Amino acid sequence: MIHVSRKYRFSASHRLHSEQLSESENQHIYGKCNYPFGHGHNYELEVGVKGPVEAKSGRAIDTTALDLLVSTEILEAFAYKNLNAEISEFRNVVPTTENLGIEIHRRLNSKWRDVFPGQWPALDKVRIAETSRNIFEVSENGQK
Amino acid sequence: MLITKRVEFSASHICHNPGLSESENRELFGAAANPHGHGHNYIVEVTLKGEPDPVTGMVLDLKELKDLLERYVIEPYDHRFLNYEVAPFDHIIPTAENVAIDIWKRLEPHLSGRRGELHGVRVYETDDLYVDYFGGKS
Numbered sequence: 001m002i003h004v005s006r007k008y009r010f011s012a013s014h015r016l017h018s019e020q021l022s023e024s025e026n027q028h029i030y031g032k033c034n035y036p037f038g039h040g041h042n043y044e045l046e047v048g049v050k051g052p053v054e055a056k057s058g059r060a061i062d063t064t065a066l067d068l069l070v071s072t073e074i075l076e077a078f079a080y081k082n083l084n085a086e087i088s089e090f091r092n093v094v095p096t097t098e099n100l101g102i103e104i105h106r107r108l109n110s111k112w113r114d115v116f117p118g119q120w121p122a123l124d125k126v127r128i129a130e131t132s133r134n135i136f137e138v139s140e141n142g143q144k
Numbered sequence: 145m146l147i148t149k150r151v152e153f154s155a156s157h158i159c160h161n162p163g164l165s166e167s168e169n170r171e172l173f174g175a176a177a178n179p180h181g182h183g184h185n186y187i188v189e190v191t192l193k194g195e196p197d198p199v200t201g202m203v204l205d206l207k208e209l210k211d212l213l214e215r216y217v218i219e220p221y222d223h224r225f226l227n228y229e230v231a232p233f234d235h236i237i238p239t240a241e242n243v244a245i246d247i248w249k250r251l252e253p254h255l256s257g258r259r260g261e262l263h264g265v266r267v268y269e270t271d272d273l274y275v276d277y278f279g280g281k282s
Contacts, residue, residue, distance in 0.1 A: 002241045003276035050282065053245070056161060057172055058237030063273065064174060 002060040003124060005048040008070055010079040013040035014095040017084075038082065043097075045074065045104065046127040051120030061121040069115045073107045097130040101138040104128065146263060147203045148191045151213045153222040155230075156183035157238040181225060186240075187268040188217060188247060192260035204260035216250040240269040244277040252279065 015038035016030040026034045033039070047070055051060045081087060083095035089103050105126040112123050127137045159176040160169050169177040176182070190213060194203045224230050226238040236242050244267040255262040268274040 001278070001280065001282040002244065003278075004241065005274050005276070007272040053239075053241045056164070058159070058161070058239040058242045060241050060275070062172075 001050055002053055003048060003050045004060050004063070004121070005046050005127075006063060006066060006070075008045045008047070008075060009042060010045065010075050011040060011042050012078050012081050012083050013038045014083040014090075014100075015039070016094055016096055018094050019092070038084065041130045043078075043100075044129040045070070046125075046129075047108065047123070048125040048127065049121040050124040051122060061116075065115055069108065069111060073111055074104055077107070078104075097128055097134065097136045101126050101128045101136045105138040145195060145203060146191050146193055147206075147260060148189050149206065149209050149213065150187060150189045151210075151218060152185060152187050153218050154183060154185050155221055155224050155226050156181045157226040157233070158182075159237055159239055160227075161237060181227070184269050186221075186243070187274075188213070189264075189266040189268075190247075190251065190262070191264040191266070192255065193263035194258070194260035197259055204255075204258060209260075212251060212254050216254065217247055220250075240267050240273065240275045241277075243267050243269075244275045248277050248279055 014033075015035070016033035017026050018029075021029065047066065049061050049066070053060050078087065078100075083090050083100065087095070087103075090099070093099050105123070108123055108126065125137055125139050127135065129135045158179065158181040159173040160179070161172070164172065166177075190209070192204055192209070196203050220230055226233045226243070228234070230238075232246060233242070236246075244265045247267065248262065248265045251265070252262050262279065264276055264278045266274055266276050
């Protein structure tokens with residue numbers, strides 16, 4: 001079994017603010033991330049897959065097919081967007097990078113078998129860095 | 145405890161399956177099938193697993209690990225054309241996946257039964273693409 005990881009980058013803005021919390025609670029919990037006009041990040045997304053090495057190609061995954069999937073389902077959807085305003089899943093869900101990672105995993109997982117119909121390669125993890133110091137990882141079953 | 149050492153080598157390769165036609169190779173590997181080959185600065189991270197020796201405080205003497213990597217990885221791989229100069233790539237396609245497996249096979253005999261056993265080999269072909277091999281364990 002081989003694990004292959006591929007990195008992608010996109011930039012987007014967000015504001016961390018929960019309707020279920022008061023103004024002061026929001027400010028207390030989210031700090032700078034709650035400033036009213038939002039702010040942006042250069043997100044670094046790492047998609048990890050696993051599978052056996054296929055004899056014909058010597059590879060565990062067709063990275064061109066993976067690039068196309070990530071580009072169509074994720075980069076085109078999220079790049080240069082305001083996550084709160086433009087991504088329907090974040091209308092009522094705070095676009096923390098935890099939730100963004102889970103949403104990216106869900107989107108990749110829902111199209112995975114269309115692109116990779118066999119048992120392998122399998123989607124192993126989604127790892128997303130919001131800055132170089134804040135990194136979130138979602139594993140196989142979509143749990144944090 | 146896991147302990148990881150990183151080394152680097154530069155090499156060229158062609159991703160090409162001789163059992164396939166030129167157009168099939170092109171379709172499968174894209175530009176990587178270019179018959180003249182192309183190169184990368186590969187980064188290899190070797191991870192050992194073990195508990196520190198109570199006397200030395202070390203899992204494995206890092207100087208010894210450095211020497212093993214130098215002898216069994218850097219010396220055979222560095223500045224070589226993998227397909228033509230490094231066995232087993234005369235008959236195995238030198239993808240990053242197969243390079244990781246080969247490096248594992250080269251190192252494992254020298255680390256088995258030691259305090260720090262080989263746990264994983266990570267090979268970066270570029271900054272944006274790496275593979276992990278854990279000796280057949282998932």
